[in-house]
Amino acid sequence: DTGVSQNPRHKITKRGQNVTFRCDPISEHNRLYWYRQTLGQGPEFLTYFQNEAQLEKSRLLSDRFSAERPKGSFSTLEIQRTEQGDSAMYLCASSARTSGTGELFFGEGSRLTVL
Amino acid sequence: DAKTTQPTSMDCAEGRAANLPCNHSTISGNEYVYWYRQIHSQGPQYIIHGLKNNETNEMASLIITEDRKSSTLILPHATLRDTAVYYCIVSKTSYDKVIFGPGTSLSVIP
Numbered sequence: 001d002t003g004v005s006q007n008p009r010h011k012i013t014k015r016g017q018n019v020t021f022r023c024d025p026i027s028e029h030n031r032l033y034w035y036r037q038t039l040g041q042g043p044e045f046l047t048y049f050q051n052e053a054q055l056e057k058s059r060l061l062s063d064r065f066s067a068e069r070p071k072g073s074f075s076t077l078e079i080q081r082t083e084q085g086d087s088a089m090y091l092c093a094s095s096a097r098t099s100g101t102g103e104l105f106f107g108e109g110s111r112l113t114v115l
Numbered sequence: 116d117a118k119t120t121q122p123t124s125m126d127c128a129e130g131r132a133a134n135l136p137c138n139h140s141t142i143s144g145n146e147y148v149y150w151y152r153q154i155h156s157q158g159p160q161y162i163i164h165g166l167k168n169n170e171t172n173e174m175a176s177l178i179i180t181e182d183r184k185s186s187t188l189i190l191p192h193a194t195l196r197d198t199a200v201y202y203c204i205v206s207k208t209s210y211d212k213v214i215f216g217p218g219t220s221l222s223v224i225p
Contacts (some may be wrong), residue, residue, distance in 0.1 A: 040217075041217060042214070042218050043153075044160060044216050045214055056212065091158050093151060103149070103151075106160070108158055109157075109158055
């Protein structure tokens with residue numbers, strides 16, 4: 001399967017713990033995006049990268065959230081000191097300028113439950 | 116980026132055409148109209164996009180009004196598998212971040 005891969009698919013943690021999600025984009029896609037989605041809402045933009053450079057972070061992204069894409073390939077999203085309000089689906093997407101339609105390709109998401 | 120307005124929900128009978136409207140009255144000349152859909156518990160999936168002209172692919176047709184202030188996504192023969200949330204998005208470039216609204220929840224009824 002050459003699609004966007006996210007791990008883990010499900011994570012249950014206690015409040016105050018740190019969690020990390022990994023996203024492996026489609027090979028050679030230079031852009032990678034992170035979104036968060038809660039029940040009944042559309043995906044909310046968090047941040048995105050072009051290669052290893054983080055181009056934009058949503059002002060809604062608190063200091064407890066950090067994302068990296070160290071070698072311009074996979075990316076990690078870390079949440080420190082989790083809160084119950086962090087419970088959501090975390091979606092990763094990738095895209096490439098060489099793609100004719102320029103669309104985003106999404107992974108299946110990582111569902112976080114904070115107890 | 117321009118904002119979009121979509122109905123919260125719609126029903127469609129199986130086998131009939133589903134017509135999903137979207138208003139984007141503040142769209143600017145260099146903004147594309149994109150449509151994505153999200154089936155329950157999956158990531159969003161690209162459907163189609165256009166700038167000025169109507170577009171058709173194997174999944175759907177996109178009709179954009181001449182003034183570009185609104186568009187309609189048409190699923191010609193809806194099936195139960197088309198039950199999903201459909202998002203209409205306006206974006207300046209093909210590769211810019213995509214801002215999602217709440218979308219339209221389409222239910223295809225047997």
